[in-house]
Amino acid sequence: MPDILLTCNPGTEDIVLDEAREKIGARPVEIREKHGRLIVETSMDNTLLVEKIYEMRTIHYAGILLSSGKITSKKQGLEEIRKLVRDAAPDHFMTEYSAYAVRSVREGKHDFTSMDISRVVGDEIGKILENTGIKPYVRLGSPTTLFRADLIEDNFYLTLSLTGDQSRHIRGLRLFDHPAALKSSLAAVMLRIAGYRDKERLIDPMCGSGTIAIEASLTTVEGDIHCNDKSPRHIKSARRNALAAGVSQRITFTVSDAIELLSKNGEYDVIVSNPPYGIRLGDPRTVRQLYERFAEVLQPSLSLDGRAVIITTEHRTLEKASSRVGLKIMEKRVVRHGDLWVKILVLTRD
Ligand SMILES: C[S@@+](CC[C@H](N)C(=O)[O-])C[C@H]1O[C@@H](n2cnc3c(N)ncnc32)[C@H](O)[C@@H]1O
Missing domain, CATH: 3.40.50.150 (Vaccinia Virus protein VP39)
Incomplete structure (x- = not known):
């Protein structure tokens, strides 16, 4: 039963949970109110899940949670991230034809950058894959499999993206933007x-x-x-x-x-x-x-x-x-x- 990380406009978590209940039969696991993040569980089959996630209109991002935990803001935090990635089993979602990439989102003060996180996570995923015999390759532009590492203060989440690179609040073509447009x-x-x-x-x-x-x-x-x-x-x-x-x-x-x-x-x-x-x-x-x-x-x-x-x-x-x-x-x-x-x-x- 996968846990799903959803992100949204801070302050709207309860409304998002409501929509997630309706669309993917979600049950709350961890709601970070006013932080724009919630973890929910669902028993929905992965293929249907992607379709239903795309019907959701209140979220920005959705990803299957592969690993999470607390880490320190000091340099050694990167080693703690490595350990959390080792629990993740990314190979379950890949074949030899997969082209993967890692993106990072970081909020708060840390002794390292988002690029450091992407490097460490990418490196660790590479090692896991080598051991499984699958040889997918890294492709930073248009990957077929996208991992996302979110470090929010001291909370780390590694997810397999279900919604790609673009935030879901961008609905499609906007020919004109207003200087004070609402998301x-x-x-x-x-x-x-x-x-x-x-x-x-x-x-x-x-x-x-x-x-x-x-x-x-x-x-x-x-x-x-x-x-x-x-x-x-x-x-x-x-x-x-x-x-x-x-x-x-x-x-x-x-x-x-x-x-x-x-x-x-x-x-x-x-x-x-x-x-x-x-x-x-x-x-x-x-x-x-x-x-x-x-x-x-x-x-x-x-x-x-x-x-x-x-x-x-x-x-x-x-x-x-x-x-x-x-x-x-x-x-x-x-x-x-x-x-x-x-x-x-x-x-x-x-
Ligand atoms: C914050 S913007 C709305 C942005 C919009 N929600 C969007 O996503 O593009 C407020 C709008 O109110 C309009 N406005 C201000 N006073 C108005 C009035 N008395 N009657 C009608 N429109 C007015 C402005 O021209 C402006 O486009």
Whole structure:
């Protein structure tokens, strides 16, 4: 029964576990909350497992755990890594035609580099393979078998990658990027928190390059999806990104002020959005005004059991404004978005 290492946006581990339960029948083994890492076990057959992992939308990386343990940050940590690799049996996953590579991810302070880790792990795997008589070769570009060594502070994990080199939050072709684009994996998390399902009416009133609306249209088959931004340039980008993702027909695009649009556009079941943060807006008064007016129009724009899920650093302003206008705060969670810790707020009508 293999253990699987999953990585994700820090702060979203419980949502990822939920998706892993659904897709691969996962049971939790070790959840490192706010660290973006979880180890789960599953009894799913390896071939089906790869297929199902690729259906997951909230993760960044998945790999079969071959070995793990604590190691010191001193130079001798490299020798401890060697010992852990010897427990790993990498030959189980290789034939003489395999071309393999090792990648390393390192977080924290250590007396050695990621390159040192890759070298030591690659060297040790080479020795194990020599003893088994299989002679696969190292190919750093486009390997058929990819090992990943993660050293996070003093925790070492060696995994066989199921998702390759590219993070799974990169969904495919993005023709245009927004300077403050949301990761698709975080958009997927917000949609799961909203409990978004088929046939529901959804809007992202400040959609930038369209990440949330595109993610929504990739996870349902029916229901209106509305993508609005006040910037014609961003809407052009969102439209092109949707075209590249093959979902432009599902989405209605408009260029409008979000407040004006929401105040006259009827009710939505789900409003998911990533409004601009203060650091980008500059003047704190502008920030306060935008969030106060946003809360005012959110309340009447939600259907009776409607849910608004908003990601922002301006949560205090939004929380205050929400309680003033009769919006109930159902959940607050801290997640990491790029270099920032931000909050996701879930609001409903009171
Ligand atoms: C943080 S960005 C959204 C990024 C988006 N989630 C993505 O992944 O590309 C915020 C967006 O809100 C838009 N915006 C700001 N104020 C607005 C308003 N009053 N009405 C509509 N859009 C607005 C900005 O043009 C910007 O594109």
